[in-house]
Amino acid sequence: xxxxxxxxxxxxxxxxxxxxxxxxxxxxxxxxxxxxxxxxxxxxxxxxxxxxxxxxxxxxxxxxxxxxxxxxxxxxxxxxxxxxxxxxxxxxxxxxxxxxxxxxxxxxxxxxxxxxxxxxxxxxxxxxxxxxxxxxxxxxxxxxxxxxxxxxxxxxxxxxxxxxxxxxxxxxxxxxxxxxxxxxxxxxxxxxxxxxxxxxxxxxxxxxxxxxxxxxxxxxxxxxxxxxxxxxxxxxxxxxxxxxxxxxxxxxxxxxxxxxxxxxxxxxxxxxxx
Amino acid sequence: xxxxxxxxxxxxxxxxxxxxxxxxxxxxxxxxxxxxxxxxxxxxxxxxxxxxxxxxxxxxxxxxxxxxxxxxxxxxxxxxxxxxxxxxxxxxxxxxxxxxxxxxxxxxxxxxxxxxxxxxxxxxxxxxxxxxxxxxxxxxxxxxxxxxxxxxxxxxxxxxxxxxxxxxxxxxxxxxxxxxxxxxxxxxxxxxxxxxxxxxxxxxxxxxxxxxxxxxxxxxxxxxxxxxxxxxxxxxxxxxxxxxxxxxxxxxxxx
Numbered sequence: 001x002x003x004x005x006x007x008x009x010x011x012x013x014x015x016x017x018x019x020x021x022x023x024x025x026x027x028x029x030x031x032x033x034x035x036x037x038x039x040x041x042x043x044x045x046x047x048x049x050x051x052x053x054x055x056x057x058x059x060x061x062x063x064x065x066x067x068x069x070x071x072x073x074x075x076x077x078x079x080x081x082x083x084x085x086x087x088x089x090x091x092x093x094x095x096x097x098x099x100x101x102x103x104x105x106x107x108x109x110x111x112x113x114x115x116x117x118x119x120x121x122x123x124x125x126x127x128x129x130x131x132x133x134x135x136x137x138x139x140x141x142x143x144x145x146x147x148x149x150x151x152x153x154x155x156x157x158x159x160x161x162x163x164x165x166x167x168x169x170x171x172x173x174x175x176x177x178x179x180x181x182x183x184x185x186x187x188x189x190x191x192x193x194x195x196x197x198x199x200x201x202x203x204x205x206x207x208x209x210x211x212x213x214x215x216x217x218x219x220x221x222x223x224x225x226x227x228x229x230x231x232x233x234x235x236x237x238x239x240x241x242x243x244x245x246x247x248x249x250x251x252x253x254x255x256x257x258x259x260x261x262x263x264x265x266x267x268x269x270x271x272x273x274x
Numbered sequence: 275x276x277x278x279x280x281x282x283x284x285x286x287x288x289x290x291x292x293x294x295x296x297x298x299x300x301x302x303x304x305x306x307x308x309x310x311x312x313x314x315x316x317x318x319x320x321x322x323x324x325x326x327x328x329x330x331x332x333x334x335x336x337x338x339x340x341x342x343x344x345x346x347x348x349x350x351x352x353x354x355x356x357x358x359x360x361x362x363x364x365x366x367x368x369x370x371x372x373x374x375x376x377x378x379x380x381x382x383x384x385x386x387x388x389x390x391x392x393x394x395x396x397x398x399x400x401x402x403x404x405x406x407x408x409x410x411x412x413x414x415x416x417x418x419x420x421x422x423x424x425x426x427x428x429x430x431x432x433x434x435x436x437x438x439x440x441x442x443x444x445x446x447x448x449x450x451x452x453x454x455x456x457x458x459x460x461x462x463x464x465x466x467x468x469x470x471x472x473x474x475x476x477x478x479x480x481x482x483x484x485x486x487x488x489x490x491x492x493x494x495x496x497x498x499x500x501x502x503x504x505x506x507x508x509x510x511x512x513x514x515x516x517x518x519x520x521x522x523x524x525x526x527x528x529x
Contacts, residue, residue, distance in 0.1 A: 025373075027369040027370050028369060028370065028371075028372060028373025028374070029373065030370055031370055031371060031373070031374045032373065032374050032377070035374075106287060109284065109287035109288045109290075109291075110287055110288070110290050110291040111291055112288065112291075113288055113289070113291055113292050114291040114292055114295065117292060117506070120506035120507070120509055120510045121502055121503075121505055121506035121509070122467070122468040122471055122472075122505065122509065124384070124468065124471065124472045124475065125468075125471055125475075125483075125486075125501075125502055125505045125506070126502065127475060128475065128486045128487060128489065128490035128498045128501070128502075129490075129495075129498050129499065129502055131490055132311070132312070132490055132493065132495055132498060133312060207382070208382040208384065211382060211384060211385050212382070212384040212385075212472060215384060215385070215387065215388060215476065216472070216475055216476055224385070227385065227388045227389075228388055228476075230388065231388030231389070231391055231392055234392065236389070236392050239388050239389050239392060240389065242385070242388075243381055243385050243386065243389055246380075246381050246382070246385040247377065247378075247380035247381040247385075248380070250380045250381065250382070251380045
């Protein structure tokens with residue numbers, strides 16, 4: 001007997017619930033296809049539009065070329081490495097600063113206003129300043145990504161630890177936990193979902209900042225640099241491949257994070273409901 | 275007495291961080307640890323501000339940035355809300371558009387900037403498109419979620435009154451979804467500002483971002499620092515102003 005899962009398309013007719021998403025998926029493809037066709041037509045018409053619109057054929061060829069030459073993989077690796085550096089350095093710093101602010105009123109009072117003052121300036125707004133200070137190497141780019149990853153984690157760690165229920169802390173005190181135990185057994189676990197939310201934001205912001213900083217510096221390696229070089233050279237195909245990969249990687253990173261973070265959150269939910 | 279002392283201590287503490295930074299800045303430039311191209315003294319930043327105001331350069335750049343922001347925001351946010359409502363109210367529209375909508379959402383606005391430069395050049399049109407794209411998404415998402423979350427019985431009542439689609443929109447959908455939509459519109463505004471600054475930093479003929487970029491190229495650290503403070507202050511004021519409008523509108527809306 002064929003199981004419904006293996007039944008494939010033949011089973012779809014007998015299960016209207018299976019049919020619905022498939023149909024709407026096809027509907028979802030109509031608009032992108034129309035745009036692609038219009039795009040291709042404009043590209044073929046040449047003339048003034050040929051510069052901005054590149055034919056699908058040209059796009060496919062450029063994709064094969066950039067992958068075969070190892071150029072695209074190299075740029076992707078550079079950007080991913082930059083995000084990894086930003087997340088590990090900025091993330092650690094963010095959690096530590098947020099925790100210090102949540103646990104010590106003095107640190108909160110001193111650092112709070114500085115934090116919020118710096119937060120007002122969009123991350124990319126710091127680029128000209130860091131460019132002047134640190135030149136055009138990798139350091140200023142990494143610093144911007146570190147900053148982008150750090151700021152949401154400061155806020156979320158702070159809010160998470162501040163939101164720990166007083167009753168839970170009291171129970172810990174009744175059980176004569178020392179401050180260290182209190183932090184690791186009571187405060188941190190209950191703040192964890194908030195911190196993970198912060199980490200998710202940090203991941204998104206770090207990726208955006210990484211692409212942004214690479215585009216704005218326009219030199220060196222990285223997907224952003226590839227896009228910017230493509231723009232300067234008037235190579236719409238290269239620009240488009242870059243944009244598509246930025247989107248694909250953003251999507252993959254979010255997916256990966258949700259997968260990895262889910263156990264952490266589920267563990268907490270179980271504890272909560274018990 | 276103790277209370278006064280305690281509040282004095284609290285005020286002193288909350289200013290101490292910023293004061294230390296400013297003092298370190300001032301001392302560094304006083305002692306000449308860094309050349310002014312690396313760390314301009316505070317008074318020079320202030321002087322750059324005064325000079326900018328006097329010459330009218332600052333006003334010109336501000337007007338250029340803010341008018342593009344206003345135009346792009348109004349277009350992007352209006353389309354965003356309209357699209358969000360349409361997607362929430364119509365299955366057909368949702369099934370045809372949501373794929374493309376979410377695919378484009380994966381790409382941060384800044385990554386589109388070089389592409390838009392190739393398509394529209396570097397003048398106002400290009401910047402309005404960037405700002406519009408940045409404003410569109412938070413507005414559309416907020417409107418979509420808000421309208422989707424409206425209780426079914428609101429529409430039952432509208433059915434009983436036989437409201438036309440337009441009256442339904444005006445008297446049921448919009449008032450009921452106002453608070454979350456306003457929050458989305460506020461997010462749109464701050465995203466729009468960030469996107470505009472990024473676009474101007476990269477390529478532009480004028481604007482605050484372009485002023486900073488020129489300052490960087492000519493090693494005018496005072497101008498760059500003034501720009502940093504200005505974009506922070508403008509972002510802050512836009513957000514504050516919107517919050518105030520939000521409070522007024524939500525209080526006026528029927529509960």
